């Protein structure tokens with residue numbers, strides 16, 4: 322089950338070219354392509370003639386020509402060409418989805434098109450802001466998106482899953498403060514003063530001495546996550562911290578698989594493309610580790626009929642539990658009222674470089 326009246330990421334903008342890309346989104350088969358003028362079009366991957374997938378169609382100018390009997394459809398989904406006849410059937414229409422291209426991402430609205438409003442695209446400006454540089458990537462995860470959300474809201478797993486990259490004992494050992502912000506966002510905040518730097522941070526900061534670190538896992542349902550990580554050598558003022566705002570943008574593919582688009586945005590060493598690439602590689606490896614454990618967990622849960630988790634609750638479950646509760650309440654509202662929309666909020670305010678430290 323998923324929310325529909327919301328903008329979700331369908332692709333990175335760079336993926337959509339003058340050819341047809343097929344992608345399943347919230348279990349709907351969709352094709353994406355660019356018109357000659359550069360506008361992105363999303364259509365259902367289904368010909369209204371005999372249901373052949375349009376993912377094997379070809380593009381002729383701005384016309385999608387079905388690969389079975391050659392009927393042609395324009396960027397509004399209207400049939401404009403039927404081989405061997407002059408007229409076109411009026412009911413030969415392909416559904417077209419609202420699209421916004423913003424922040425180097427393609428956002429799709431799978432719900433009621435009349436409710437789609439480009440102002441409702443979540444603000445992830447860090448992905449294309451000159452003050453930040455993203456290292457981008459994608460993972461396909463064979464698990465329900467809620468399991469990925471659980472993973473991103475409980476970062477104590479860094480100590481065990483990512484011990485060679487971003488985690489060390491300090492993560493699991495530090496207390497977390499969980500807060501529901503304005504009824505729309507979950508924040509799980511952890512302070513880690515005076516710790517040994519995990520390997521990834523030592524390498525990126527070129528600093529092997531002790532650091533102060535904070536980390537906030539931020540979740541805005543249905544699929545927007547951001548992990549804010551602040552790190553600075555012990556003794557440096559907090560305002561001078563290096564910041565990483567890691568965006569994790571989840572779009573369900575099916576009930577049992579998830580598109581995971583990510584952008585690890587940093588506010589330091591901006592002019593060093595080799596840092597962008599080295600962070601990309603490091604994060605790729607880190608998220609491979611998440612994929613490995615979450616897919617194993619999902620497969621085991623499926624074998625057992627997808628029981629509710631956690632079965633035994635521990636302290637670190639607070640944020641994932643609150644996250645699921647918030648998601649469930651929004652899903653319920655959308656089901657009761659098909660015009661319900663949960664407007665997005667800004668996940669982190671750039672004018673506030675650091676958040677007040679959490680009292681122990």
Ligand code: FES
Pocket residue numbers: 368369370371372373387388389390391392
């Ligand atoms: S199925 Fe597409 S034209 Fe016949």
Ligand SMILES: [Fe+2]
Pocket residue numbers: 472478479482483607611
């Ligand atoms: Fe992880």
